[in-house]
Amino acid sequence: MINVAVVGFGVVGSGVVELLDKNNRLFSKKLNQEIACKYILDIREFPGSIYADKFVKDFSVIENDPEINIVVETVGGATFAYEYTKRALRAGKHVVTSNKELVAKHAPELLALARENGVCYLFEASVGGGIPIINPMYHCLAANELNRIVGIMNGTTNYILTKMIKEGVSFDAALRQAQLLGYAEKDPSADIDGIDTGRKICILASLAFGKHIYPENVMTKGIRGISLDDIYEADRQGMVVKLLGCAEKKDDGFVEIFVSPCAIPREHPLANIEDVFNGITVTGDAIGDCTFYGRGAGKMPTASAVGADIIDCVKGTEKSSLFWVDADNSTFVRSFDKLNLEYFKNDIALLKE
Amino acid sequence: MINVAVVGFGVVGSGVVELLDKNNRLFSKKLNQEIACKYILDIREFPGSIYADKFVKDFSVIENDPEINIVVETVGGATFAYEYTKRALRAGKHVVTSNKELVAKHAPELLALARENGVCYLFEASVGGGIPIINPMYHCLAANELNRIVGIMNGTTNYILTKMIKEGVSFDAALRQAQLLGYAEKDPSADIDGIDTGRKICILASLAFGKHIYPENVMTKGIRGISLDDIYEADRQGMVVKLLGCAEKKDDGFVEIFVSPCAIPREHPLANIEDVFNGITVTGDAIGDCTFYGRGAGKMPTASAVGADIIDCVKGTEKSSLFWVDADNSTFVRSFDKLNLEYFKNDIALLKE
Known part of the structure; x- marks a missing residue:
């Protein structure tokens, strides 16, 4: 069983939660095991949401839950997202993101941190939205x-x-x-x-x-x-x-x-x-x-790219890791x-x- | 050390041999080990070729050489190519091909045979030439x-x-x-x-x-x-x-x-x-x-797709295997x-x- 935490319930984050739901059978088939979104982290309230039971406000719930394999970071920006990403990677969780600002600013550090912890940091959705590039x-x-x-x-x-x-x-x-x-x-x-x-x-x-x-x-x-x-x-x-x-x-x-x-x-x-x-x-x-x-953008196309990275994380940690050096x-x-x-x-x- | 045998020295086959030579440093870097073309099989003579020392005429030389990890099949058609592919897979060698006729006719059998033997059968070059599809x-x-x-x-x-x-x-x-x-x-x-x-x-x-x-x-x-x-x-x-x-x-x-x-x-x-x-x-x-x-065709573009499959074979046997069922x-x-x-x-x- 693969458990995903989605951090940030904006356009992309909510798309990822929906896609994991809608195409759940497809994900499970590709992964040879069940997958579900266990937590959604957002500072805002979503009282009417059908995912209401999944919301948390404290990142340490996600960080400290050994059942969480993958953190999807769709917060954007390079402050909270930077912090959460480092904490997730250090806790041995894969991180998948659509956050181009964070990748452009801190990829070498985050990729190295992922390597050290034997997990993936993947960001297909950060460029070209849904387009595989x-x-x-x-x-x-x-x-x-x-x-x-x-x-x-x-x-x-x-x-x-x-x-x-x-x-x-x-x-x-x-x-x-x-x-x-x-x-x-x-x-x-x-x-x-x-x-x-x-x-x-x-x-x-x-x-x-x-x-x-x-x-x-x-x-x-x-x-x-x-x-x-x-x-x-x-x-x-x-x-x-x-x-x-x-x-x-x-x-x-x-x-x-x-x-x-x-x-x-x-x-x-x-x-x-x-x-x-x-x-x-x-x-x-x-x-x-x-x-x-x-x-190049939009809720479901971007979620499509995040979804592919989620599958890649599970299927081959070492293999799918991207890498380049600071310079x-x-x-x-x-x-x-x-x-x-x-x-x-x-x-x-x-x-x- | 990865040893490749290229079967068929036509347009695509000769492109693969050239690419392995020209971009050898790049292949080695991606694979974290050396790679070389050890044999070229063709029924024709290429007396002036700079690869003259690599030519063989008997497929069993390739089949029986435990140093050969990957067979690149660019013979075309579904007779000799079919036979060679089955023999290579049974001998525990990955097979990479550009042969759309063979894939369209026999993929379910060949993919199953690859699985049984713990190797890959990959054919990115069979559709769209160099285009990753x-x-x-x-x-x-x-x-x-x-x-x-x-x-x-x-x-x-x-x-x-x-x-x-x-x-x-x-x-x-x-x-x-x-x-x-x-x-x-x-x-x-x-x-x-x-x-x-x-x-x-x-x-x-x-x-x-x-x-x-x-x-x-x-x-x-x-x-x-x-x-x-x-x-x-x-x-x-x-x-x-x-x-x-x-x-x-x-x-x-x-x-x-x-x-x-x-x-x-x-x-x-x-x-x-x-x-x-x-x-x-x-x-x-x-x-x-x-x-x-x-x-969608041509010597080096098609060799580019074969080259990517070669790297995939080495980096993750199980992960990169494609699969579908006969029907x-x-x-x-x-x-x-x-x-x-x-x-x-x-x-x-x-x-x-």
Whole structure:
């Protein structure tokens, strides 16, 4: 019997609880044993919830229960989540998360802690929502030297840009629509200033290149400055504007990494990825380009990725552990002033093939 | 030390030998031990080859060498390959293959034999060439009930259709060009009559739905009958014609499966997949649609998929084993006369969303 504790009952956390319930027979079949959510930790009250009997407020209940095998951390942020994750790993519990901020900030420490305690720290859901990208890149492309990762990794900004491109709506109006639909937060800066994309490209680049790249070393430009004029000019030249996260390993061993609105040709596989969808192209020396495309956010898609990690934790502790080392970014990440990006217009980089 | 024997030194086999050589340091790092190709089996002579010292002609050399851990079968077909695969598995060696014909015909038996002998039988390269699809579908979408698989799985026919659509070239002329470029064989029937696509959709559907689906139970139509008139008519209606393999699980538990040229809307993620590229969309109950896109054939892309399977064999025998059961197809595969496909034109099915 596998017992799961879900920490944080927001969009993703509640999706995970529902998925474990709805597809329970499927999980049990894949695991050859029963699985259930035993605890849900949240500071808020959910009086009418059908899961009311599972709620706890004190993390030590989870930490000290030897029956709990897996902690799903969907709190977000890098304060409580950081603390809970360390405590769970030290208590010998696997941790599965969708928390890109925590992974981007502290993965080397948390991965090492997981190793020491013989458990997994897995985070497929932290990049690309439901799209399988971390596992396919790390395992299925394992025979490749990876050279480059380019992707649309933020649904909110892609929704805004799609509105501007398809309907000629201004940036401000498109942002308001995104907020009305719940795609953008009241304070949308983490999305529209590219911070979220920055965390995600850091996670993928760290995995691909084996050393941790910290978000503060990534040149990050968002889409606040993009006008309809820019969009129209790109269109006239057969291009579309997308907010991309890019990381490329250069011949001298340095990684060039940035987040920027980019002009890309209409034929590019990422050009047709619209609305809140995400798409990520990975380039390896044997496979060439390979693109993964799907729902980059949302309750059930993200729960799908968490669910796969839960199964992986149970099926093969040692095997599924990801790993990379901490690093002094100044020695292998190319800084802003040395990037020499080519620009389509002032704030829009040109994606070179 | 891991020793590999590559059986068949054609396009894929020679790619695997080269990749093991070129990225040897990468393989060793992932495996925490050395790896090398010890034998190459081929009935032909390769006198000038830099691998000349590795060639053998008698499979029993490989079978009886206890140092050989993994046999890579790239012979193709279901005669010699079938025999060699069974002998290798019985001798306790992992088998990795790109041979879709053999997998589509005999997977249940070969998977069971692998289990009995505590080894893996893996075939990521049998569908979608280098694109990771089997592992992501089977492992990364493991928390989903899979409902549907739709894909462009044959590069040759996609090249021909792309030529017809983009350049207004007739079917016969496009086929001749494909033959000149080496994309199509002298006898192109396995590709253009949809047989190859049929094998691939059978493999994916068997994985997804847990029971083996035999190619002879799949209604299979190729692209011989497609004229430029059909292409133009589709274009006028905002659609493109693609050769698709489709499998869908219906509410009554039956699987509807077919291969057919299909008219799909220009906005569909598969509509923009051109030339020899492949793309496969998998639908799950949690993730929704998820598309994998890349090089569906070719020496190094296919070797990339074989390479990932080689690493998987070494890292976790039990964990990476795929499995499904043999089945009487009449009890769960919907036959042709009950499919009720909607047709765009006589020979072109309509892909419904």
